[in-house]
Amino acid sequence: MKQITKNEIYKHYIALDWSKANFALASIRDSGTKFKVVEHPPDLKILKQCLKELPGKKILTIEETTTAQWLYVELKDYVDKILICEPFKTSF
Numbered sequence: 001m002k003q004i005t006k007n008e009i010y011k012h013y014i015a016l017d018w019s020k021a022n023f024a025l026a027s028i029r030d031s032g033t034k035f036k037v038v039e040h041p042p043d044l045k046i047l048k049q050c051l052k053e054l055p056g057k058k059i060l061t062i063e064e065t066t067t068a069q070w071l072y073v074e075l076k077d078y079v080d081k082i083l084i085c086e087p088f089k090t091s092f
Contacts, residue, residue, distance in 0.1 A: 010080065011056025018042060018067055025050055044074055051078040061085055 009030055017024040023042050028035040040046045051058065058079040062068050064086040072082055 009057070010059040012054045012058045014051070014054070014058055014060045014079070016047075016060060016062050016071070018062075018065075018071060023047055027054060030056075048075070048078055051075065059083065063087060 011030050012027045013030075014025060014027040020042060022039050024037060024039045025047065026035060026037045038050060040050075051060075059081045060075065060079040061083045062071050062085070064084050068084050072084065076082060
């Protein structure tokens with residue numbers, strides 16, 4: 001497994017919300033000045049196409065749900081890194 005360095009920079013930081021009704025994909029560039037949100041029906045082909053259209057290194061965050069493992073397997077070749085998070089257990 002690759003060691004993460006504190007200076008590792010991604011071109012796109014992406015969050016995914018997947019449900020039966022739709023998926024929402026939010027991305028922000030490394031400059032942090034402009035973000036984009038797209039919503040589509042829950043179609044894996046459309047999601048993969050959206051990820052392919054983002055150039056450069058990409059890191060994707062997926063909420064830990066029943067679909068997280070499936071999404072990880074399906075999307076691991078479309079991004080450079082995937083983070084699975086459990087928002088209810090995360091404390092700040």
